[in-house]
Amino acid sequence: MKKVYLLIISLLTFVIDVSGQSTTYDPRMDLPKVTPPSPNAATLGKYGDIPVGLYSGIPNVSIPLYDVKLGNFSLPIGISYHSQGLKVEEKSGNIGLSWALNAGGVVTRTVKGLPDENGMGYWGHSTWTNQYISSALNISESFCNGTYDAQPDIFYFNFGEYSGKFVIDATTGHIAHIIPDQPSIKVKEIDSLNSFQITDDKGIKYIFDVKETTTDDNAPPTILSYTSAWYLSKIVTPAGNITFTYASDQTYYYQYNESDHLNNSSSTDASKFNPGLKVSNNYITVDSRILTAITTPNEAIQFYTVADRKDMPAAKRINEFVVKDYNGVVKKKIVFNQSYFGNSNTSSPEDCRLKLDQAIEFSADSTLSKTYTFGYNSPASVPSVTSLSQDYWGYFNGKTNTSLLPYMDPRIYGSYVANQATVYGNRDPDISYAQVGCLSQITYPTGGTTQFTYEGNDYSSVNGTPVNEQLQTQKQAQATATKTSTVNIPSVTQTFTINSAQTILITTQGSYSGAPPVDNGPSVYINLVNSDGSRTNILTRNMINSTLSSTQQLSVGNYEIIASVDGATQTATGTVQYYSADGYIHTKSAGGIRIKQVLSTDPVTTHTLLKQYSYKSATDATLSSGALVSAINLVSSKISNTWGYQWTVRSAGTSNYLGTTQGCFIGYGAVTEKDGNLDQGKKVSYFTTAADYANTYGTDSLIINQNEVTASNNSSYINKYLNDYDAYRGFLTKEQFYNSSNQLIKEIDIQYNLTAALTPTSTNYFAMNSKAGLFIDMCHVGCTQCYCISPELCSYCNTYSYELLYVFDSQIICPWIYKTQTSETQYDQNGLNPLTTITNYYYENPLHGQVTRTELTNSRGGIVKTINKYAQDKSLISNLSTTASLAVDSMVRKNMVSTVLESEQYTGGTFNSRLRTNYRIWDANGIIVSPENIQFQTQLSTGLENRVQFTNYDNIGNLLEDAKAGGPTTAYQWGYKGQYPVAKVTNALASDIFYDSFEEGDGTSALNISKTGHYSYSGGTAYSKNISGLVYTGNYVLSYWLKPTNGTWTFVSNIVAVPGSTYTIGPIAGQIDDVRFYPSNAQMTTYTYDPLVGVTSSTDAKNEITYYEYDSFQRLINIKDKNGNIIKHMDYHYQGQ
Known part of the structure; x- marks a missing residue:
């Protein structure tokens, strides 16, 4: 689901939580938990619960491997599997066929005609209208033959939890539309496609400027090479930057096409000028990039590559990555074991494809491992990428074809035309072959398994028209x-x-x-x-x-x-x-696969969890709920404008625009999910599809030259450019839950605004030869622009009329889609006595696109209304201080637009409460914009009252001081490059505390010669530390652990008087550790850590130490008391081990 709906769900959760609270308390008024939680035993992981993308019928296989963390920001690294079936011409990625390493992000583009920035591309001709093109025939011909282009390229972005597409306005050079519209994120094109900057709704910036170049050997020289992708190079957060490093790589993919012209008459001249069979074997080379490192101030992840691929000799594969902390200490290693599909012993790269067999997580010392093993359907039977065993959609169908041209039925095309088509291929889909090479089983580190069973796609409508x-x-x-x-x-x-x-x-x-x-x-x-x-x-x-x-x-x-x-x-x-x-x-088969069932097995109990899926229509079980976006059309007509001869043209590839929905050819409008083990009922989910939102054709204008004045009805032309409505598809509209007696016990109805648009749709133009369809055969005055079959015939060009030309305009559909209502009805076990709760959502500021108001109506008619206000609703927030007002302005500039600044709640129209968070700019550079206080108002209070105060942050946004109203101030000290809190002191200011555990480069002892952590101070000179800026004037506690030569650690604590604002600790002779300094009326708790692992010790206000030990997998194994005695021990074994 789109990003905006995730936000809606989170806000809905908030509404439900608040509705159950009293009007005098809100959990958000609690002080934030800054200190680390006590370490708990690690979980062994939940395996086997594989979600399925119900709309597409494709399982969402994802294996998390590591999380990069920087401040409050987290970047997950993992691998994911996505396959709609075996595409014959599909090459493997850098870890294996259909697998992707998710670590970073990319902006890619699909070139429409010519690249936008090309001198003859969209940026140079986007403003031409059909009237202008109509008045200049030579210009329209340039659009026909591809010399000029007035179609914008489509750019796609995918990073983190964000994805979408956009186009660039040719006049301004800025992003014109994000599709579908996502008001909360900002996309910026920089320096004529040199790079992109995307800012999310939290103000985090993503920079894409590592470019990939594609070269098409069969393209005209003007588009021989172009930038096809921009990889993520940097993420900018308040806590620092995450950088991505790449190495050069070279990949390619294969494209095959063939076409022939069948004479419509027996004319000798028609045969003479027939272009005949044309076969294209095209290799498109990509000067790509491969990830080699991710670096933060706290850690580095190194990706290792090997240049030994049999399936793509010039390309590399990623075979492992290693996680290191900022000291270069290895914390984790992931290894990818790989082999090949098809003939692994072949010397031909086309006959094999890289296969991921295992992903193995090794512990820091490589003594422990967790292994994921992947099985596939008939891996040795995967064909060559040059095979002609393809169905209409390009999936493997196992047929021994010698051609991909379609069969010509004489009853349709006539015997004269059909008899010429002596060579053709069987392009029918076949599920038994389409699933070859597809993931069939995952074996987990526990020994448990998940097995996948597939079936073929089908459909009952094509672009909104029922199959009949x-x-x-x-x-x-x-x-x-x-x-x-x-x-x-x-x-x-x-x-x-x-x-x-x-x-x-x-x-x-x-x-x-x-x-x-x-x-x-x-x-x-x-x-x-x-x-x-x-x-x-x-x-x-x-x-x-x-x-x-x-x-x-x-x-x-x-x-x-x-x-x-x-x-x-x-x-x-x-x-x-x-x-x-x-x-x-009324239902037909289509190419590709969908999931039929998922079977998960526990290795010890042998218990199984079986999920079964059905894609039948909810109203007619004989029909598929599948909606095919576009029909396949491999036959078209062509007329030579030089001589007027007519041909029927066959092509291996579809001649019309083949639309997709969320990357698939088919989407399903109703999907039933059953628990096949216990027959515990079923769930039926409903989605919008192409049957509801079909693509439409662009409008057209006829260009008529002096010799031609009429044209046939152009509604049959196969190459009209489509207005793509995929942004409207795939939305969940209803869920029905049935018990084992098939009684409906719960129903959830979801409504959306599917018409709103923030900005008008864009229009682009292109011309086409109305008689030639896709296959342009323009020929006019002047041999340099003549495309006759034989050059000697160009002298006749002047004597024949031009073809009719049409100029088409199409629209870039850019809707702003949001959820407007959720209605949940609960029934008893007999399907009776319904109770309905309705939640309405309102989005009253399209600048940020967030939920501004919710109204929840319960089954008794009671209404709870919540009003949320954001930075771009500043005018609606009353009595902001100057400091808070400036901070809100900064939040808008930074695009921190999803943060709720003020929330009001009403019951039955009566005011209950108001909660406001006031922000402040905390540094001179305006980088840190964080809360200053939380205020609350109830029915009984006359206005907002301070409940929580935040009084200080460091330069990367870590909280240094907070306090509840009327309570003491709590101060925090951060260490390990600002990664972890190392001290928490109650009843003190951050300026009045100091803690040094000698873990950050100032420790001079040998490893593990320390009281806590790994290091202590044992220098040749006495330890001293000058502390300035003290506010509290009174007595302080100075404590530390002291170890004399050949002695044991002894705790030393002194009360020292500090009459001014400075104090110098020491000099202290001997080996010392854990120096703590704080006001005598305060209480200090301190912590040490293994970076990227966890807390290794905590020392409470009574100076009692608790130690934590981990195994090489960073799992907690021992908790020890101050004397080193084990008070709790954990062993990790999968059941049966």
């Missing part, structure tokens, strides 16, 4: 008459019935021996048998030693075919091939 094809059974009627010296059957009649108008195929054969017949010879007749018994002749064919095939259009009726011979030694045979209409087909 006649179910036809092929039949044959044949009559043979023979007269020889021994056989005398001079006439044979065979009857047949046509129950739907159609074109039939007629094949006739006649033969004789001896002298040519003096009579009619062998003959075949086809007659319509009228209701009164009379006959109407449809066809008469007299034959002399010949075989003829033809087609004939027949209407509904009863017919007879008669074979007749006159004279001796003659034979006549007539055969009619026709179809009998036996009903209608």
